Amino acid sequence: MKPHQVLFLVAPLGHLAAAADDDNGSQPQQVQVYTDDTHKYTYHGCYNETTLAEGSAGTRALAGGSSDVQPDTMTVPACLAFCQSGDTKYRYAGVEWSRECWCAENIAGIAQKLDDKECNFPCAGNKTQACGGQLKLNVYRMSSAPRNLLAHGVGAAMTLLIIYMGVLF
Template identity: 60%
Template sequence: MTLLLHLLLLLFIPLLTAADATVSIYDDSDKYIYYGCYNETTQVPGSAETRALGGGIDESLPGEMTVPKCLAFCGNGSTEYRYAGLEWSRECWCAQTLSGIAEKLDDTACNYPCEGDNTTACGGSLKLSVYRASFASRLASSSVFCLTIAGLVMARMLW
């Protein structure tokens, strides 16, 4: 009975702490920008229980999850995922696409604080704080490369 009680407490601690929490949206990444709060799609009729951020990778860090940890997990591996999402204060989901049946919600619906940083939003109950890879950082590096190539071609044509 004691083990069951502990498990139930672990499941509902985010609910208790989120009720009075005031959290902010993380906006200090040079790789990802905040995209919005979206519903999880596993319980949407006709979804076949697929996730809003399915087909990628995920990790759960009870007591430790922060937005920077999730963004690093999604963006620093051998595959850089386009989307990163945080759910239930401790879960990180990475995927190349966001499900078309996921609906954008008001940002206040993603009001669970991260378990590793109680001032920052980490989704909610069946709600994801979603971040999308910023194309500005990629565009800047690819533009420099393209301009360099174009300059070399132009120089070669003039000779």
């Protein structure tokens, strides 16, 4: 056998061995949808990025707000905090491509909700958290109101009613 023929036989066997190793237990780590313990945001779903969608004119699913890119440190909590910082508290926050954070007041009407399995890229800063995918976003929506705010609202309304009743009688 000539030397160059041996190389052709050995190289494919090396690829087969590597593929067999991948199938025998080295599964990719599963990512999880993040749950916000502060209850400021709730998970809204996995959505397609609309920049390439027909009729979008290149507009993003979360357009008109702010964005942040952290190539090595992006996490869902970092994105949620970014969208809550400053004077504007954006209604929607989304993570995409493992490292991008997008904030907006609305989600584009042409954005389509996808199966959560479509948003399977791990966050750059926490490999267990789901951070969107290629042209896909894990979207979080600001909660309507903190739970104890409703109780304060009822208490304030009762106080006003009592004062009003006192003025009438």
